[in-house]
Amino acid sequence: QVQLVESGGGVVQPGRSLRLSCAASGFTFTSYGxxxxxxxxxxGLYWVAFMSYDGNNKYYADSVxxxxxxxxxxxxxxxxxxxxxxxxxxxxxxYCAKDxxxxxSRPSFFDYWGQGTLVTVSS
Amino acid sequence: DIxxxxxxxxxxxxVGDRVTITCRASQGISNSLAWYQQKPGKAPKxxxxxxxxxxxxxxxxxxxxxxxxxxxxxxxxxxPEDFATYYCQxxxxxxxxxxxxxxxxxx
Numbered sequence: 001q002v003q004l005v006e007s008g009g010g011v012v013q014p015g016r017s018l019r020l021s022c023a024a025s026g027f028t029f030t031s032y033g034x035x036x037x038x039x040x041x042x043x044g045l046y047w048v049a050f051m052s053y054d055g056n057n058k059y060y061a062d063s064v065x066x067x068x069x070x071x072x073x074x075x076x077x078x079x080x081x082x083x084x085x086x087x088x089x090x091x092x093x094x095y096c097a098k099d100x101x102x103x104x105s106r107p108s109f110f111d112y113w114g115q116g117t118l119v120t121v122s123s
Numbered sequence: 124d125i126x127x128x129x130x131x132x133x134x135x136x137x138v139g140d141r142v143t144i145t146c147r148a149s150q151g152i153s154n155s156l157a158w159y160q161q162k163p164g165k166a167p168k169x170x171x172x173x174x175x176x177x178x179x180x181x182x183x184x185x186x187x188x189x190x191x192x193x194x195x196x197x198x199x200x201x202x203p204e205d206f207a208t209y210y211c212q213x214x215x216x217x218x219x220x221x222x223x224x225x226x227x228x229x230x
Contacts, residue, residue, distance in 0.1 A: 113166035
């Protein structure tokens, strides 16, 4: 079955960096794009970033563009999110989520989600 | 960015009731709409996509409809496990955006 397992969350001071990872299994990782979606405590869902199946296309929300970098290692079935210059408003549970459409260079919707990892930005 | 507005924000209903949640986009999204269910402390789960297509394993009491800017999620007969928060999401254009959520509570 499809499994996505996030790791790397924690407490970090404003302005510092953190790297999240997402380990995927149960599907052909090299055929699917993967997203990051976050949810601030008690709030709704917010799409953060997407990387296409082959790593050639990346999309970011404006609020993280220039600060966050998405990457993937298809040899290890992992996706990463490098988060720099963190702000208090980045505090959230971060989910990785699998895109539904194989071989898609553009993001669509999310058919499977990980359990999330909590990032807290606080001094 | 496309704004997604869900209504109502919260809803109280009883087991067996039929409920409808509405999602309105700020511009046409050509049925590029998905619905998710989220329970407290858990990740969201996909219910429907392309406005009306049921995701694998989702009970048939869930259905979706709509076109253009206006879409609905209907639960034909509420079950105890359906009490949760529901989100719509447009994937017509980036950034992909979600509605603010509808919390479905037991009456």
